[in-house]
Amino acid sequence: xxxxxxxxxxxxxxxxxxxxxxxxxxxxxxxxxxxxxxxxxxxxxxxxxxxxxxxxxxxxxxxxxxxxxxxxxxxxxxxxxxxxxxxxxxxxxxxxxxxxxxxxxxxxxxxxxxxxxxxxxxxxxxxxxxxxxxxxxxxxxxxxxxxxxx
Amino acid sequence: xxxxxxxxxxxxxxxxxxxxxxxxxxxxxxxxxxxxxxxxxxxxxxxxxxxxxxxxxxxxxxxxxxxxxxxxxxxxxxxxxxxxxxxxxxxxxxxxxxxxxxxxxxxxxxxxxxxxxxxxxxxxxxxxxxxxxxxxxxxxxxxxxxxxxxxxxxxxxxxxxxxxxxxxxxxxxxxxxxxxxxxxxxxxxxxxxxxxxxxxxxxxxxxxxxxxxxxxxxxxxxxxxxxxxxxxxxxxxxxxxxxxxxxxxxxxxxxxxxxxxxxxxxxxxxxxxxxxxxxxxxxxxxxxxxxxxxxxxxxxxxxxxxxxxxxxxxxxxxxxxxxxxxxxxxxxxxxxxxxxxxxxxxxxxxxxxxxxxxxxxxxxxxxxxxxxxxxxxxxxxxxxxxxxxxxxxxxxxxxxxxxxxxxxxxxxxxxxxxxxxxxxxxxxxxxxxxxxxxxxxxxxxxxxxxxxxxxxxxxxxxxxxxxxxxxxxxxxxxxxxxxxxxxxxxxxxxxxxxxxxxxxxxxxxxxxxxxxxxxxxxxxxxxxxxxxxxxxxxxxxxxxxxxxxxxxxxxxxxxxxxxxxxxxxxxxxxxxxxxxxxxxxxxxxxxxxxxxxxxxxxxxxxxxxxxxxxxxxxxxxxxxxxxxxxxxxxxxxxxxxxxxxxxxxxxxxxxxxxxxxxxxxxxxxxxxxxxxxxxxxxxxxxxxxxxxxxxxxxxxxxxxxxxxxxxxxxxxxxxxxxxxxxxxxxxxxxxxxxxxxxxxx
Numbered sequence: 001x002x003x004x005x006x007x008x009x010x011x012x013x014x015x016x017x018x019x020x021x022x023x024x025x026x027x028x029x030x031x032x033x034x035x036x037x038x039x040x041x042x043x044x045x046x047x048x049x050x051x052x053x054x055x056x057x058x059x060x061x062x063x064x065x066x067x068x069x070x071x072x073x074x075x076x077x078x079x080x081x082x083x084x085x086x087x088x089x090x091x092x093x094x095x096x097x098x099x100x101x102x103x104x105x106x107x108x109x110x111x112x113x114x115x116x117x118x119x120x121x122x123x124x125x126x127x128x129x130x131x132x133x134x135x136x137x138x139x140x141x142x143x144x145x146x147x148x149x150x
Numbered sequence: 151x152x153x154x155x156x157x158x159x160x161x162x163x164x165x166x167x168x169x170x171x172x173x174x175x176x177x178x179x180x181x182x183x184x185x186x187x188x189x190x191x192x193x194x195x196x197x198x199x200x201x202x203x204x205x206x207x208x209x210x211x212x213x214x215x216x217x218x219x220x221x222x223x224x225x226x227x228x229x230x231x232x233x234x235x236x237x238x239x240x241x242x243x244x245x246x247x248x249x250x251x252x253x254x255x256x257x258x259x260x261x262x263x264x265x266x267x268x269x270x271x272x273x274x275x276x277x278x279x280x281x282x283x284x285x286x287x288x289x290x291x292x293x294x295x296x297x298x299x300x301x302x303x304x305x306x307x308x309x310x311x312x313x314x315x316x317x318x319x320x321x322x323x324x325x326x327x328x329x330x331x332x333x334x335x336x337x338x339x340x341x342x343x344x345x346x347x348x349x350x351x352x353x354x355x356x357x358x359x360x361x362x363x364x365x366x367x368x369x370x371x372x373x374x375x376x377x378x379x380x381x382x383x384x385x386x387x388x389x390x391x392x393x394x395x396x397x398x399x400x401x402x403x404x405x406x407x408x409x410x411x412x413x414x415x416x417x418x419x420x421x422x423x424x425x426x427x428x429x430x431x432x433x434x435x436x437x438x439x440x441x442x443x444x445x446x447x448x449x450x451x452x453x454x455x456x457x458x459x460x461x462x463x464x465x466x467x468x469x470x471x472x473x474x475x476x477x478x479x480x481x482x483x484x485x486x487x488x489x490x491x492x493x494x495x496x497x498x499x500x501x502x503x504x505x506x507x508x509x510x511x512x513x514x515x516x517x518x519x520x521x522x523x524x525x526x527x528x529x530x531x532x533x534x535x536x537x538x539x540x541x542x543x544x545x546x547x548x549x550x551x552x553x554x555x556x557x558x559x560x561x562x563x564x565x566x567x568x569x570x571x572x573x574x575x576x577x578x579x580x581x582x583x584x585x586x587x588x589x590x591x592x593x594x595x596x597x598x599x600x601x602x603x604x605x606x607x608x609x610x611x612x613x614x615x616x617x618x619x620x621x622x623x624x625x626x627x628x629x630x631x632x633x634x635x636x637x638x639x640x641x642x643x644x645x646x647x648x649x650x651x652x653x654x655x656x657x658x659x660x661x662x663x664x665x666x667x668x669x670x671x672x673x674x675x676x677x678x679x680x681x682x683x684x685x686x687x688x689x690x691x692x693x694x695x696x697x698x699x700x701x702x703x704x705x706x707x708x709x710x711x712x713x714x715x716x717x718x719x720x721x722x723x724x725x726x727x728x729x730x731x732x733x734x735x736x737x738x739x740x741x742x743x744x745x746x747x748x749x750x751x752x753x754x755x756x757x758x759x760x761x762x763x764x765x766x767x768x769x770x771x772x773x774x775x776x777x778x779x780x781x782x783x784x785x786x787x788x789x790x791x792x793x794x795x796x797x798x799x800x801x802x803x804x805x806x807x808x809x810x811x812x813x814x815x816x817x818x819x820x821x822x823x824x825x826x827x828x829x830x831x832x833x834x835x836x837x838x839x840x841x842x843x844x845x846x847x848x849x850x851x852x853x854x855x856x857x858x859x860x861x862x863x864x865x866x867x868x869x870x871x872x873x874x875x876x877x878x879x880x881x882x883x884x885x886x887x888x889x890x891x892x893x894x895x
Contacts, residue, residue, distance in 0.1 A: 001446040003455075004429055006439035007472025008465060013442070017454035026450050038243055040287050041257065043265030050258065064251050066364040 044111040051107055055100040057093045058086070152622055153177050153184040153212045153498070155237075158221040160188035160199045162604050163386065165413050166216050166239055169276065169297055171198075171604040173214070173237070176486045178649035179674070180493065181500035181628075183621035184212075189223055194592070197582055197611035198604075207232040212498055214274070215266075218410070220258025228269050233496065235272035236289075238263065238280045240410025240431070246332040250365055263287050271496045277411045279432035293492035296436075297411050298485045300603065301477050303389070303670060304420035308600035309397045310390030317398035321352040321380070322460045325399030325423065327392065327414040328406060330361040335428075336371045338405035338447055340378060345453035347379065354380040358387055358395050390600040396421030400460030404428055405447070412436045416480060419473035424459045424466055426452070440476035441469060501629050512888055514544040515628075517636040517643050519615060521550040522563060522570055526736065526768070526783075528810055529638040529660040530556075532685075532708055536635070536658075537573055539709070539881045544888070547574040547631075549623065551615045551643065556736075557770075558583040559615035578619035589613060597665035606671040613666075614642055624650045633888050635683075639675045640666055652678035653894075656887050657701070660807040661689055662830065667696050676700040680891045683884065685808035688829040704887065708808055709877030712817035713787070717795020720788060724781060729761040731823065731854070732796040734789050734811055735803075737769035737780070742802035742825055747775055749802075749850035756851050761797050794818040798841065798857045806830045813875050816840055816868035821861060823853045838871035840864045 003010035021027070063078045065071035082089075155174065160167045170186055177184055186199045202223065207213060211232040215223055218239035227234055241259045242252070264287045267273070273289035275281030281294045302308075317323075324343065328334045336357075343355040361383065363369050375381045384395060396402070402418035404427035409415075415436050418425050425441030427433050434443050442459065444452065458465060493499070518533040525534075537546055548570070552561040565579045589612045596609055620643055628634070628651045636644040639659040648655055657679040661667065676682065676693055682703040684690050693700050721727070731750075737743050743765070750763045754777050765773060766781040766789065773780050784792065793799055799815035801824040806812075812822050812834045822841035824831035826849070835841040841864060842853035857864060 001444060001448050001451060004434060004437075004439070004443040004445075005441060005469070005472075007468050007475075008442070010442070013455065013458070013465070014451075017451050017458065020454050021450055024450075038241070038283075039260065040264055041261040043261040046257065046261035047265075050254070050261075062251065064364060066362070071363070071369075 044115055048104075048108045048111045051100075051104040055097070055104045057096050057100060058090045151182070151210045151212070151498070151501075151626060152208070153182045153214065153493070154205065154207065155184060155186050156202060156205075156213060156215045156223050156227065157186065157188045157199070158190065158216070158219060158223055160186070160191040160195055162192060162195060162608060163389075163602070165297070165411075166218055168413070168602060168604050169237070169239070170216055171607050172298065172482070172485070173295075173489065175603065175607070175649070175671075175674075176482065176489050178646060179486055179652075179678075180490050181625060181650055182493070182498070183618075183625035183650060185618060189221060194588075195608055197614065197616065198608040200581075202226060205230070212272075212493070212496070214272075217259065217263060217266075220255040220260075220262055224262035224266050227266065233272075233498075234266075234270040235274060235496070236263070236266055236270050236284075237274045237276065237295075238284050238410075239276055240280050240283065240408070242331070242333050243408050246407075250332075252364070272492060274492055277432035277435050279435055280410050291495055293488065293495055295488040295492050296480065296485055297413055297416075298480060298482050299413065299416040299420050299477075300482065300670065301420040303600065303602060304393050304396065304417055306397060308390060309394040310388065310599065311394075313387070313391040313394035314398060317356065317382075317394060319354065319398070321354050322346065322350045322401075322457060323354045323356060323399045324401050324403045324456060324460075325356045325358070325395055325418070326403050326405070327358040327395070327417065328404070329359045330357065330368055330372070332365055332367060333406065333408045335405040335407055336368065336375075338428075338449075339403065340371065340375055340381070341447075341449045342403065342405065342452055342456065343378065343381060345449045346456055348450075349453055349457050352380070354382065356382050356384060356395050356399060358384045358392060360386045388599065389602045389605065392417075393421060393600060396423050399423050401426050401456050403456065404433065406430060406433070409433050409436070415441070416477065419477050422470055422473075424469045425473065426456055426459055436480075438476045438480065440473040501626060511543065511545045512632040512892060513630065514540075514546050514888065515624075515631040515634045516546055516548045517620070517634060517647055518548065518550050519559075519638060519641045519643055520553050520556065521548050521575055522554070525554060527556055528735075528806075528808065529658075531810065532658070532660065532808070533637045535709065535877075536880075536884065538571065539877050540884060541573060543881070543885055547576055549576050549578070549620055549643070551617055552577045552579050553615055557586055565619070576623070578617040578623070580615040580617060582614065582616055584614045585612070593665070597668065601669065603671055606669040609666075609669070610642055610645055610671060613640065617643055620647060621650070628654075633891050635884070635888075636679070639672060640664065645672065645675050648675050648679055653680060654891060655679040656681050656683055656884070656891065658683045658685075659689070659693065660685065661693055662805040662807045662828070663692050664805060667692070673697055673699075680894065681887050683887060686830050686833060688833045689807050691829070704883065706880055706883035706887075707875055708810065708813070709880040710810070710813040710817045710872055710875045711877055712814065712872075713790055715787075715790035715794035715818050717791060720791035720795045723788065723791075724764070724779070726762065726764070726779070726795075728759070729797040729858075730764045730779075730795075731761050731798055731800045732764045732766065732792050733800045733802065734766045734784070734792065734814075737765050737767045737773065738771060740803075740805075742804050743771060743773075745804075745825075746800060746802035746850075747773070747778065749844070749847040750778065751775060752847035753851045753854060757854070761854065763800070764792070764796075766792060790814070790818060793820050796820050797861065798823045798854065801825060801828075801831050803831070804828050809834060812841075813872060816872035817875075819865040819869045821857045821864035821868055823850065823857060834871075838867055840868035840871055 003014050065074040155170045157170050187202045187205045188199045189202045191199050214235045215227045216237045247253045267288035273284040273292045274295045276297050281292045284292045330336050346353045402423045402425045407430045409431045429443040429445050520530050552563045553559040554562040559580050560583045561579045565577050568575050634651050634655040637658045676697040679701050684705045754760050764779045766784045793815050798821045804827040806828045809831050826832050826843035826845045832843050835843045842856045844850040844853040
């Protein structure tokens with residue numbers, strides 16, 4: 001373990017703490033950290049996937065409650081409601097499900113098109129840059145000098 | 151051009167809401183006006199924050215979205231036709247929220263962050279850590295604008311006394327301040343506390359912050375915490391209680407594994423509490439080398455360190471000194487500088503004043519909350535008088551509201567440019583009438599208690615009148631004025647305009663010992679203008695006591711020029727035969743009228759042939775009592791006639807910044823019976839010898855008796871004193887100050 005702090009002698013502070021710990025007959029291991037880098041999400045693909053996952057409004061979200069004591073009762077009531085009323089929910093949201101499906105499909109189509117076009121633009125820009133580089137590196141053209149013509 | 155801000159969920163006390171309010175205050179100082187908008191907001195903040203649906207922009211406006219969770223606002227930002235920016239507060243790590251109801255919003259927030267990158271001109275990270283993440287997400291113009299705290303708000307005098315008494319203890323006390331959610335590692339705090347208990351069995355752990363019970367593991371930990379000795383879960387607390395918690399602690403501890411900035415670290419420093427924090431994410435950057443940070447959670451070892459930090463006086467003093475040094479470089483000034491640079495990076499500059507040849511007649515804007523014929527009120531009357539008297543010397547434009555009614559500020563006059571007595575008046579409409587009941591209730595809750603800036607600005611917004619058009623006008627065209635004279639520190643038109651044009655402003659605060667002066671948010675109103683023009687020495691005392699760093703102040707007073715007045719005419723007009731005491735002004739509670747009526751009842755009971763009490767002015771309370779005459783509003787000439795014929799003028803208001811009524815009575819040789827609770831009235835009476843001040847009912851009777859006995863001598867003294875208050879001197883003072891302001895670089 002390391003200590004950071006510019007106003008004090010951190011090494012001495014840590015040493016003293018360790019000595020006191022040892023004097024108490026204790027040793028300590030740090031639990032391993034579960035670090036994982038946070039992803040940078042490509043928004044179009046992510047949103048297309050999210051639309052797909054949430055397109056069906058008849059499927060409920062996970063049942064939860066922020067209440068501690070009463071929470072179990074709330075969770076149970078929600079579960080009972082869903083079990084008892086699922087056919088009605090399906091009936092009421094049937095057209096919404098179809099509509100969401102269309103939104104999902106058209107969004108996916110458009111997103112795919114944008115991604116394809118972006119890639120195409122990138123490729124063209126890279127091609128253009130490569131051409132310009134090549135042109136810069138090529139020896140200067142000798143055409144146009146009066147001497148050669150003669 | 152405006153700089154507006156969008157916040158997903160605005161709740162007072164939340165770091166994002168506080169940041170938006172802080173940014174707006176700094177934007178005003180940088181000469182930019184803007185409003186706050188939210189998709190959801192805490193009830194009671196409607197004056198400060200408007201619903202996102204009310205957002206209207208112009209193409210050169212800048213819209214900043216505070217982003218920290220998935221919401222519908224990024225979609226709105228992308229389709230708002232103006233310049234756009236993101237203020238990134240970071241997103242909680244997904245690893246702590248997999249399978250929880252928060253996961254979809256965090257994922258969406260992350261996707262939205264990347265999705266906005268190509269479509270905004272500016273990415274602001276509130277720490278370098280956040281800025282790095284913005285760059286990874288594809289933002290090109292990234293600027294770091296750190297958050298800040300105002301250290302004076304965490305001083306020992308700001309701690310809530312009740313909470314301080316409740317938490318007082320000699321035991322070693324660890325303090326943690328944060329919402330209780332998974333990534334803050336509540337379990338690690340408990341683990342550390344268990345180890346500390348092995349060393350100090352009486353040790354305490356104070357946990358301040360709302361507990362998010364949506365997460366089952368948080369609920370389980372809460373249950374566990376309640377069984378552990380010494381743990382106190384304080385939940386969400388007021389600002390004063392927060393300061394009390396910090397100041398009751400021995401060590402501030404953070405076990406959080408993710409902080410985009412970590413405002414409580416700075417708050418703890420401002421509260422003189424040594425910081426011991428896990429060096430996660432932006433924590434080392436926010437600490438800036440101060441406090442003690444650690445990189446591994448070895449609880450027994452950390453317990454040893456916590457005990458030493460809490461008990462070793464010399465070590466503690468070294469750390470606190472370092473923390474104070476850190477705070478000096480982490481204040482609002484640094485953030486203001488960074489914000490200026492961030493805005494300039496996209497070409498957003500303060501509207502520059504074009505300095506041409508100095509004009510012979512200065513162009514002056516006069517800011518006042520109400521203006522126009524028939525509008526009564528001390529400050530408004532003073533502003534009207536100043537405008538009338540200076541009209542000959544300055545090209546003036548009055549910037550004001552459309553209100554006539556001083557209680558609701560309801561729009562009664564049409565917005566836009568008009569002319570009143572030859573002076574150009576530009577009126578701006580108020581989008582929200584003042585809800586007096588709500589304001590009074592909030593005032594009772596807030597006055598006398600320390601607050602954070604967001605709460606104070608929320609109160610100010612409720613006070614109003616909110617004139618968004620005035621803010622835009624000053625930000626865009628304020629440079630066209632050579633100078634600004636702003637009346638009444640209390641109201642939004644002055645309080646929020648001054649930072650925009652501070653270097654060219656003369657403030658006429660008309661301040662008295664008002665509870666609102668306790669709000670730190672008013673400091674810049676008194677500290678930033680070029681000069682303060684005051685009415686009395688007592689006003690200067692009040693301001694100097696509260697804001698010792700106030701701008702240069704000069705007592706210029708106000709002028710009173712009495713016309714010819716005839717008491718007999720007033721008697722005939724209102725059928726008065728005997729002696730009478732006269733009050734002229736708004737007949738309402740705040741002016742001390744109920745107390746005056748009580749005192750008068752005692753006078754009637756204890757004095758044979760007691761003078762009548764005549765009240766002239768618009769009444770908002772029941773005045774029926776024996777011997778009391780109410781006249782309603784009277785004309786200007788009737789007022790002077792009435793004062794000339796009165797035994798004495800009565801001035802019952804406990805709070806006055808000038809008391810024009812006192813000076814007007816003196817000008818016609820009438821003594822004053824005035825409320826001694828007002829230092830200003832007391833001062834006038836003591837300096838002039840032309841009246842008697844009273845404190846209560848028996849004092850009132852005594853005062854009336856003394857005036858009856860010595861009226862001729864008092865009348866002479868009154869006239870002599872009033873002669874000092876001529877308009878010519880006042881006009882000269884205003885002109886001198888304006889000339890000095892215009893000569894300043």
